[in-house]
Amino acid sequence: MKILQVVGYKDTGKTTLIVEFLKILKSLNLKAAVIKHHHVDIDDTTDTGKFSRYSEFTIMNTPNYIIQHEHRRPNLNDQIKTLNDKVDVVLIEGYKNEDYEKIVLTHSFTGEKGDIRDLSLTNVVNYYNVASEKDAILQWFEGWSIDK
Numbered sequence: 001m002k003i004l005q006v007v008g009y010k011d012t013g014k015t016t017l018i019v020e021f022l023k024i025l026k027s028l029n030l031k032a033a034v035i036k037h038h039h040v041d042i043d044d045t046t047d048t049g050k051f052s053r054y055s056e057f058t059i060m061n062t063p064n065y066i067i068q069h070e071h072r073r074p075n076l077n078d079q080i081k082t083l084n085d086k087v088d089v090v091l092i093e094g095y096k097n098e099d100y101e102k103i104v105l106t107h108s109f110t111g112e113k114g115d116i117r118d119l120s121l122t123n124v125v126n127y128y129n130v131a132s133e134k135d136a137i138l139q140w141f142e143g144w145s146i147d148k
Helices: 014-027 048-055 076-083 130-146
Strands: 002-007 032-037 057-061 066-070 089-091 102-105 124-128
Touching: 002 014, 002 130, 014 032, 014 089, 014 130, 032 076, 048 057, 076 089, 124 130
Parallel strands: 002 089, 002 102, 032 089, 102 124
Antiparallel strands: 057 066
């Protein structure tokens, strides 16, 4: 199982790029999972939020999806372990300080916390500007995906 983080400040194109990566993986018949770091909890004024406040698990069934919420603190490494043998690639949006291979999106190097280049990120494969290097990123990713 291959793991790649996509990191960058808000509005640098992380989600948009991950969707493009997922399309590539689908065309290569590779199974994928996405883990997204989100900075806010589920609003406890919604039905799901109300249930989550008092239950350990909340399962929401839509016509086409099953969404399961676990009411506990997330552990990225444990979540990745549960995906072993289920998917070929795990894409992680965010979690800048984790030590998986990562690409850093630089549409804007600076955000509310300063310059992303000052964060001493580990395991950076490359820095990309989605606005001007999208084709290069997608070409790199396709090669990365099929490289053993």
